[in-house]
Amino acid sequence: xxxxxxxxxxxxxxxxxxxxxxxxxxxxxxxxxxxxxxxxxxxxxxxxxxxxxxxxxxxxxxxxxxxxxxxxxxxxxxxxxxxxxxxxxxxxxxxxxxxxxxxxxxxxxxxxxxxxxxxxxxxxxxxxxxxxxxxxxxxxxxxxxxxxxxxxxxxxxxxxxxxxxxxxxxxxxxxxxxxxxxxxxxxxxxxxxxxxxxxxxxxxxxxxxxxxxxxxxxxxxxxxxxxxxxxxxxxxxxxxxxxxxxxxxxxxxxxxxxxxxxxxxxxxxxxxxxxxxxxxxxxxxxxxxxxxxxxxxxxxxxxxxxxxxxxxxxxxxxxxxxxxxxxxxxxxxxxxxxxxxxxxxxxxxxxxxxxxxxxxxxxxxxxxxxxxxxxxxxxxxxxxxxxxxxxxxxxxxxxxxxxxxxxxxxxxxxxxxxxxxxxxxxxxxxxxxx
Amino acid sequence: xxxxxxxxxxxxxxxxxxxxxxxxxxxxxxxxxxxxxxxxxxxxxxxxxxxxxxxxxxxxxxxxxxxxxxxxxxxxxxxxxxxxxxxxxxxxxxxxxxxxxxxxxxxxxxxxxxxxxxxxxxxxxxxxxxxxxxxxxxxxxxxxxxxxxxxxxxxxxxxxxxxxxxxxxxxxxxxxxxxxxxxxxxxxxxxxxxxxxxxxxxxxxxxxxxxxxxxxxxxxxxxxxxxxxxxxxxxxxxxxxxxxxxxxxxxxxxxxxxxxxxxxxxxxxxxxxxxxxxxxxxxxxxxxxxxxxxxxxxxxxxxxxxxxxxxxxxxxxxxxxxxxxxxxxxxxxxxxxxxxxxxxxxxxxxxxxxxxxxxxxxxxxxxxxxxxxxxxxxxxxxxxxxxxxxxxxxxxxxxxxxxxxxxxxxxxxxxxxxxxxxxxxxxxxxxxxx
Numbered sequence: 001x002x003x004x005x006x007x008x009x010x011x012x013x014x015x016x017x018x019x020x021x022x023x024x025x026x027x028x029x030x031x032x033x034x035x036x037x038x039x040x041x042x043x044x045x046x047x048x049x050x051x052x053x054x055x056x057x058x059x060x061x062x063x064x065x066x067x068x069x070x071x072x073x074x075x076x077x078x079x080x081x082x083x084x085x086x087x088x089x090x091x092x093x094x095x096x097x098x099x100x101x102x103x104x105x106x107x108x109x110x111x112x113x114x115x116x117x118x119x120x121x122x123x124x125x126x127x128x129x130x131x132x133x134x135x136x137x138x139x140x141x142x143x144x145x146x147x148x149x150x151x152x153x154x155x156x157x158x159x160x161x162x163x164x165x166x167x168x169x170x171x172x173x174x175x176x177x178x179x180x181x182x183x184x185x186x187x188x189x190x191x192x193x194x195x196x197x198x199x200x201x202x203x204x205x206x207x208x209x210x211x212x213x214x215x216x217x218x219x220x221x222x223x224x225x226x227x228x229x230x231x232x233x234x235x236x237x238x239x240x241x242x243x244x245x246x247x248x249x250x251x252x253x254x255x256x257x258x259x260x261x262x263x264x265x266x267x268x269x270x271x272x273x274x275x276x277x278x279x280x281x282x283x284x285x286x287x288x289x290x291x292x293x294x295x296x297x298x299x300x301x302x303x304x305x306x307x308x309x310x311x312x313x314x315x316x317x318x319x320x321x322x323x324x325x326x327x328x329x330x331x332x333x334x335x336x337x338x339x340x341x342x343x344x345x346x347x348x349x350x351x352x353x354x355x356x357x358x359x360x361x362x363x364x365x366x367x368x369x370x371x372x373x374x375x376x377x378x379x380x381x382x383x384x385x386x387x388x389x390x391x392x393x394x395x396x397x398x399x400x401x402x403x404x405x406x407x408x409x410x411x412x413x414x415x416x417x418x419x420x421x422x423x424x425x426x427x428x429x430x431x432x433x434x
Numbered sequence: 435x436x437x438x439x440x441x442x443x444x445x446x447x448x449x450x451x452x453x454x455x456x457x458x459x460x461x462x463x464x465x466x467x468x469x470x471x472x473x474x475x476x477x478x479x480x481x482x483x484x485x486x487x488x489x490x491x492x493x494x495x496x497x498x499x500x501x502x503x504x505x506x507x508x509x510x511x512x513x514x515x516x517x518x519x520x521x522x523x524x525x526x527x528x529x530x531x532x533x534x535x536x537x538x539x540x541x542x543x544x545x546x547x548x549x550x551x552x553x554x555x556x557x558x559x560x561x562x563x564x565x566x567x568x569x570x571x572x573x574x575x576x577x578x579x580x581x582x583x584x585x586x587x588x589x590x591x592x593x594x595x596x597x598x599x600x601x602x603x604x605x606x607x608x609x610x611x612x613x614x615x616x617x618x619x620x621x622x623x624x625x626x627x628x629x630x631x632x633x634x635x636x637x638x639x640x641x642x643x644x645x646x647x648x649x650x651x652x653x654x655x656x657x658x659x660x661x662x663x664x665x666x667x668x669x670x671x672x673x674x675x676x677x678x679x680x681x682x683x684x685x686x687x688x689x690x691x692x693x694x695x696x697x698x699x700x701x702x703x704x705x706x707x708x709x710x711x712x713x714x715x716x717x718x719x720x721x722x723x724x725x726x727x728x729x730x731x732x733x734x735x736x737x738x739x740x741x742x743x744x745x746x747x748x749x750x751x752x753x754x755x756x757x758x759x760x761x762x763x764x765x766x767x768x769x770x771x772x773x774x775x776x777x778x779x780x781x782x783x784x785x786x787x788x789x790x791x792x793x794x795x796x797x798x799x800x801x802x803x804x805x806x807x808x809x810x811x812x813x814x815x816x817x818x819x820x821x822x823x824x825x826x827x828x829x830x831x832x833x834x835x836x837x838x839x840x841x842x843x844x845x846x847x848x849x850x851x852x853x854x855x856x857x858x859x860x861x862x863x864x865x866x867x868x
Contacts, residue, residue, distance in 0.1 A: 040635025201474025
């Protein structure tokens with residue numbers, strides 16, 4: 001008998017087929033049982049009628065425990081009222097492993113605390129909401145890669161182990177390498193990306209990055225995935241243009257391919273359908289004025305906090321691009337605005353609905369002299385940056401790029417509360433297990 | 435004037451366009467100069483005629499230094515004899531940054547030692563061979579992802595930070611987490627993949643993995659990328675079937691899309707074109723017999739060394755699948771062969787031409803009792819595995835998967851000597867910079 005994945009079951013209406021999965025839920029009356037079976041690709045309701053099965057089989061099914069594994073054979077039938085549109089009339093089945101009554105599946109429809117759920121993350125990911133979020137995550141990642149692959153960017157992965165701390169060690173994780181050497185886990189592939197852009201023109205890296213921030217907020221993970229494009233012969237304008245196109249492409253893809261998952265999450269689709277170019281663009285100066293008008297006590301020269309970001313973004317129905325920040329709150333490698341050298345040619349994208357920054361980037365310093373001056377001003381160890389200075393000695397060109405945090409984007413698109421649900425096994429301040 | 439990427443220049447024959455890149459090479463006679471310009475997407479020879487440029491411009495071009503950045507405007511012309519098939523007649527150009535004579539580009543056509551090149555890896559990646567290798571790498575990665583995405587596998591990334599050492603700490607990198615907690619960098623996503631497969635049916639993870647092996651061989655990196663599929667309701671047969679299909683798909687894609695790069699590397703295409711199913715399959719027993727016949731002193735029960743792998747693989751013109759290894763040389767999670775319990779249901783793929791193992795995997799233990807016994811036999815801390823045991827308590831099913839090392843595959847496909855050239859910034863025993 002043909003084994004079919006539940007997501008493909010619509011192609012087999014009227015046929016007898018086999019599905020292999022797990023018991024998700026079970027309703028029953030005296031003479032009929034409705035086991036809901038999930039197989040990872042989907043969920044289907046089966047209908048088992050007592051009169052059509054050997055008695056001991058029907059009894060075994062009626063008392064089957066949640067998440068027991070089973071293989072069901074039966075006929076597929078279109079059923080408008082069923083979620084998914086199909087049902088399966090059970091002809092036969094085999095139980096692969098029965099979950100013991102005395103040690104039942106721990107996650108039940110009742111309300112569990114978040115710590116309990118996180119301790120059982122290896123099982124929690126089987127739940128419908130978690131399932132939906134992680135499938136949307138995979139779609140977002142595929143969309144991001146397709147976007148860059150089809151727009152002339154070459155994937156060049158940057159190293160995870162980075163040598164001597166470049167920007168201070170406070171938020172870096174330290175690793176014992178060989179023979180007492182210390183290395184650090186990457187916070188960003190950008191510096192390497194710049195070398196790669198000079199070799200390949202347009203590149204992106206996409207991998208895990210690490211930040212040892214002692215913040216226990218819903219917007220922070222210690223291990224998160226980031227995509228970082230970098231372009232030679234490019235400026236701040238390109239960051240805004242490419243970032244906008246990328247975000248629209250990703251949201252479109254999810255809307256096209258992940259409607260059922262968005263429905264599970266009860267996501268307001270109108271909010272996502274509004275994500276179209278052009279995105280509003282405001283300067284840092286204007287953002288500070290806006291915040292003051294809204295009662296914030298922010299002063300020019302300070303960085304935005306989470307609350308500030310929310311206050312700014314609630315003015316717009318799509319991501320807002322805030323650009324030209326004070327140089328003093330940006331990293332040493334930001335190019336200065338020629339018109340106002342106190343400003344950095346950087347741009348951040350703040351997601352709507354209070355989801356905070358999803359993209360940060362800008363144009364990089366490409367003059368050797370300016371970069372040398374910046375290293376000195378920031379008290380950075382020049383030897384560690386010799387290779388980076390080489391990029392300004394050997395064919396320097398204006399160049400720019402940005403980073404987009406995947407978990408931030410997925411949280412926003414899913415419309416959920418916390419980053420921790422957007423990755424299979426989140427790592428946080430007090431969470432390294434399972 | 436339209437700016438064009440060199441790889442697209444064929445669509446602009448007869449037009450005046452602009453390219454932005456770097457001076458790769460320069461030949462000149464008295465009245466004509468032939469700057470070769472690279473822009474990351476390709477390389478083109480330009481032709482600058484003295485009579486057609488202002489004198490000081492022609493002189494500047496004639497004395498331009500290697501890797502200086504420049505923007506060239508001119509007319510595209512088909513030219514059969516040119517590598518790539520096109521040339522550009524220079525109408526005008528601007529030098530963006532001129533590399534200083536007193537500090538010239540360090541990599542020249544002369545033979546540099548490997549340490550020098552590795553110290554200048556941020557520049558070395560601009561060279562033609564390195565360029566070709568890294569473009570093939572990107573194609574391999576895209577092919578791998580396309581293969582899994584279009585065959586019902588969901589991407590679910592596994593954590594990099596893993597808690598308490600599971601299989602001993604000798605080859606694990608230790609990280610200082612918060613408050614004196616120690617975590618380790620992942621060597622494989624497999625255990626987590628198993629949880630993900632029970633949630634999603636068929637999954638894969640694809641990310642960097644870390645191995646603190648003190649081996650300084652051409653086959654080892656401390657940081658390398660691995661793709662790991664895992665399938666529920668699957669057996670050793672599925673590992674062999676999916677692995678074979680994957681390898682063929684990847685090699686095909688490179689042959690289709692990366693001919694020019696393979697030509698740069700002078701790769702023998704016939705060797706790659708031979709990579710077709712079915713792959714030869716031999717048992718470990720048969721492999722030991724074969725080795726003995728070839729003069730090896732291996733005894734049944736030992737693992738293969740690099741030389742053994744080469745001796746086996748030289749018998750075949752495509753990857754050979756060696757299966758059913760002694761349980762004693764395999765990890766605790768391998769399912770046993772029911773017919774001969776001393777054998778593990780594992781399979782390794784050995785690449786031809788002596789490139790060694792590219793895939794390793796097998797069927798996992800799915801019985802709770804057997805897994806508990808194995809943990810005890812291997813003296814593994816049971817508490818750390820409670821979540822992993824849960825996968826056998828709550829809907830255990832036969833399942834299987836494998837890992838494929840990207841750098842190993844790229845090394846083989848490129849036909850090069852050492853893994854270190856297959857990643858932009860390799861990390862090895864004595865190499866953490868740049």
